[in-house]
Amino acid sequence: MKRRYSWSKMVWLFLGALYFLIPLLATLQFSLEEGGGQYGFGSYAYIFSDPMFWDSIWFSLKLSVGTIVISMVLVVPTVYWVHLRLPRLRPVLEFVSVLPLVVPPIVLIIGLLNLYRGAPAWFVGTPLILLFAYVMYALPYVYRSVDVGMQAIDIRTLTEAAQSLGAGWRTILLRVIVPNLRVAVLSGSFLTLAIIMGEYTMASLMLFTSFAVYIAYVGQMQTNPAAALTLISFAMTWIAILSLLSIGGGAGSDEVQIGSRG
Amino acid sequence: MAAPTSSGRKRPDRARSLTWLGMTPFFAFIGLFLLLPSVSLVVGAFQNEAGGFTLENVRNLFEAQFLGAFWNSIALSSLTAGLGVVFGGRLAYAALTEGTPRWVRPVITTFSGVAANFAGVPLAFAFIATLGTTGAVTQFLSAVVGLDLYDSGFSLFTFTGLAITYLYFQIPLMILVIAPAIDGLRREWREAASNLGASSSQYWRYVGLPILAPSLLGAAVLLFANAFAAYATPYALTVGHVNLVTVVIARSFTGDVLANPHQGYALGLGMIVVIAVSTLIYTLLQRQVARWTK
Helix, strand or coil: CCCCCCHHHHHHHHHHHHHHHHHHHHHHHHHHECCCCCECCHHHHHHHCCHHHHHHHHHHHHHHHHHHHHHHHHHHHHHHHHHHCCHHHHHHHHHHHHHHHCCCHHHHHHHHHHHCCCCCHHHHCCCHHHHHHHHHHHHHHHHHHHHHHHHHCCHHHHHHHHHHCCCCHHHHHHHHHHHHCHHHHHHHHHHHHHHHHCCCHHHHHCCCCCHHHHHHHHHHHCHHHHHHHHHHHHHHHHHHHHHHHHHHCCCCHHHHCCCCCC | CCCCCCCCCHHHHHHHHHHHHCCHHHHHHHHHHHHHHHHHHHHHHCECCCCCECCHHHHHCCCHHHHHHHHHHHHHHHHHHHHHHHHHHHHHHHHHCCCCCCCHHHHHHHHHHHHHHCCCHHHHHHHHHHHCCCCHHHHHHHHHHCCCCCCCCCCCCCHHHHHHHHHHHHHHHHHHHHHHHHHCCCHHHHHHHHHCCCCHHHHHHHHHHHHHHHHHHHHHHHHHHHHHCCCHHHHHHHCCCCCCHHHHHHHHHHCCCCCCHHHHHHHHHHHHHHHHHHHHHHHHHHHHHHHHHC
16 A cells, blocks of 8 residues: 655655755765865875874774773673662662763863872873763763663562572672663663764863864864764764664664754 | 572661672772863862962853853754754654655664764864855856845855754754654544544644644753763854854863963853753643643
């Protein structure tokens, strides 16, 4: 049976497509311009041969992985414990996990810098504060995906079965609960990756050259390589979100990808 | 697990305290890296350079310069939240309900996931390439239509330009958060309404919008807070020429001449208050809405 199309809906979608695709196409054109009406991949070659590009990507990638690991170590056992033993505490946990949305990133970072001003250099002079700030920043999204995943499995039965076989808490968490949460943990991780790889505000205020800080730095002087970097960054976000969707498929995959940053 | 214990009365108490002990790492982390920094910010807002108590920083917030920044930020966030709700809602409705090709839904959902996360510096550059002085659309309009945008008063590096750019992440965010509610609109309701003789606008006025109201309200607050907290996009786009609270805060820490951290803490405190108040208004309105829909 042929579907009937609604003209007004098609018009809305067409206008939406124009608004969302034109900036990408314009950026693509900019990134390929080589002056004098010539087009080529010079800007991309320039970017890929710049050691600062690789350094900044490596820096942001390390922080993303660190953020994901710390977030999961912190959130998975806590959410598990609350679901299993302290269900009354769930609303509290939910409330606490959205608190970072009330404190904008720029406010969080100046608060952290003020609080730990007198701390030893191994803490203040390294990206550690930035890492912990990122964990806070990612918390609402990580919590949400883990909570959705935890609800979908029968943790009580799994726990009792494991205990009756003589498993300790560590074994239960690592070998029973986490494998069952695979999808939730992975989707939370990819979302965190997408958010942290593009984070500018906190890294720039702490004077670290994250990937986004590098893009801004290039953009101050060279517009065409900056356009190339913009598309590279867009492609990276795209890959992270596609990975998230391809593993998600099931419950909650529409919801866990909600994250935004300005 | 609940086997009766013969080891005396102390056991349940200890089990309970052990249960609570499991929560310590999480709450300790929140305390150290979210709550204490916020407290230190509030304390810093009421201190002068020497560390003594003062109300001056907070009083300064009501001076034209800072009040203007708050006004700009609130106006920009409200405007883009409103437009984001309208356009995002309309697009989500078009993409998720019947009447459009089947492939539209997954494409729009995926793209929204990407675009909602594609903000900040790269987004600013994408719009400079589009609507900047030598942007593709700017050049196209002047070459083909003969319209010179920048001569006719438009500039990307202003409030209007920021609003156009913000919508690139506001609309997708709206699509993502409203999707579950739109999926919840049942086709039978629409059919029942039209069987009873209701027009399309009557359906929306008396059925569709009241059902969606709580979700729309929640989405509006989320979009407002999202735009209000934005720093990278406005900074990269206007290099601080448009006075927004986040930009002024950054300047009070990095500006050589204007550096005044304690004023920055007071501004940060102001931001938290604005977001808290908008959340409070949301809660109150939510209660009203709940009363209507009963």
